Amino acid sequence: MAGMTSSARPYLNRRLAEFGTTIFAEMSALAASTGAINLGQGFPDTDGPEEIREAAVRALRDGRGNQYPPGPGVPELRSAIAAHQLRRYGLSWDPGTEVLVTAGATEAIAASLLALLERGDEVVALEPYYDSYAASIAMAGGRRVPVTLRPHEGAFRLDLDELRAAVTDRTRLLLINTPHNPTGTVLTRDELAAVAELAVERDLLVVTDEVYEHLVFDDAEHTPLATFPGMRERTVTIGSAGKTYSFTGWKVGWVTGTPELVTAVRSAKQFLTYVASGPFQYAVAEALALPDAYFEAFRQDMQTKRDILAAGLAEAGFKVFDTAGTYFITTDIRPLGETDGFAFCRSLPERAGVVAIPNAVFYDHREAGAPFVRFAFCKRASVLEEAASRLKTAAAARG
Numbered sequence: 001m002a003g004m005t006s007s008a009r010p011y012l013n014r015r016l017a018e019f020g021t022t023i024f025a026e027m028s029a030l031a032a033s034t035g036a037i038n039l040g041q042g043f044p045d046t047d048g049p050e051e052i053r054e055a056a057v058r059a060l061r062d063g064r065g066n067q068y069p070p071g072p073g074v075p076e077l078r079s080a081i082a083a084h085q086l087r088r089y090g091l092s093w094d095p096g097t098e099v100l101v102t103a104g105a106t107e108a109i110a111a112s113l114l115a116l117l118e119r120g121d122e123v124v125a126l127e128p129y130y131d132s133y134a135a136s137i138a139m140a141g142g143r144r145v146p147v148t149l150r151p152h153e154g155a156f157r158l159d160l161d162e163l164r165a166a167v168t169d170r171t172r173l174l175l176i177n178t179p180h181n182p183t184g185t186v187l188t189r190d191e192l193a194a195v196a197e198l199a200v201e202r203d204l205l206v207v208t209d210e211v212y213e214h215l216v217f218d219d220a221e222h223t224p225l226a227t228f229p230g231m232r233e234r235t236v237t238i239g240s241a242g243k244t245y246s247f248t249g250w251k252v253g254w255v256t257g258t259p260e261l262v263t264a265v266r267s268a269k270q271f272l273t274y275v276a277s278g279p280f281q282y283a284v285a286e287a288l289a290l291p292d293a294y295f296e297a298f299r300q301d302m303q304t305k306r307d308i309l310a311a312g313l314a315e316a317g318f319k320v321f322d323t324a325g326t327y328f329i330t331t332d333i334r335p336l337g338e339t340d341g342f343a344f345c346r347s348l349p350e351r352a353g354v355v356a357i358p359n360a361v362f363y364d365h366r367e368a369g370a371p372f373v374r375f376a377f378c379k380r381a382s383v384l385e386e387a388a389s390r391l392k393t394a395a396a397a398r399g
Helices: 023-034 050-061 075-089 104-116 131-139 160-166 189-201 259-269 278-288 292-315 341-352 381-398
Strands: 099-102 122-127 143-148 150-152 155-157 171-177 205-209 235-240 253-256 328-332 372-376
Touching: 023 341, 050 278, 075 099, 075 253, 075 278, 099 104, 099 259, 104 131, 104 171, 104 205, 104 235, 104 253, 104 259, 122 131, 131 143, 131 171, 143 160, 160 189, 171 189, 189 205, 235 259, 253 259, 292 328, 292 381, 341 372, 341 381
Parallel strands: 122 143, 122 171, 171 205, 205 235
Antiparallel strands: 099 253, 150 155, 235 253, 328 372
């Protein structure tokens, strides 16, 4: 019969068979079909600084980046990334050999894992985790070993003993995310020091996803893992412009590391997108040079939004976990008499006119994440207030 293969073999290879349509696509479609407020996917509902948007327009009009940019990224952006890392953290990177521009952080993650893993290598990752981690490890032929962050004293925390126990002779790499999506955890200096000591002791590579570096709240502090003793030479650090400047559609990310590590990642990256986001790279170079006042105002604005949504969720009956960073609040739905995050989130648009994400999608051990639901607060204050009002009304109607 036309269209059939002789072997009737499934088209999707076994490494990716477990990964279907993402939950973000499903929930965004629900938001569109029901008119619900979408607090599921982490993208802002307003654009970032006007002067940075104009910088992109200027680059387009001046013909900068309209053709293929250089493979490692435009020199202006690589220099700006290096200057930003030096100014903020005292990390000195050579923009010519130790900085690589990528098509967002997602490509940086994929290229890093494809470059650094051999088939069968184990990757220890903090669970729950951003869904591309699992897919990228699978594509690289690696085996993921989750270490679960668990609720403790109102927030999700890392058990360092469990992390150490997860490392075996087959472990090649630690995949660390701080500030952490989806839990909002920011690893402390002591925790990061312990991670660094483990990596050095066991001679492990580390890929660290730090895209929310500028979104830390209250007394939390972001400290790059590469600043710890013995870590510069074994760490691939991933950053991104999308979360910091509210231009997530531009897809400008980057990798910093030693020349050997960056060359390895570039070897994989060149066969993924080759290059991307040409004119936007020039705009992001200007964005990285914004004064510290921009980053502080941005942080304060997001912290205010976090507080609006957290208060509304608590009033609606959710247990709200402390969020020290990122765009996201994780909640526990058991006080509402619910235990299944998938069912809860699929019914929430009709019941309350709000979309959220079930945290179980970020777990290998789905049952560990079953009662937890994530909400994004990177929206206008008025939208968050309306969402909170809807959730409270729906809770009251349930009784």
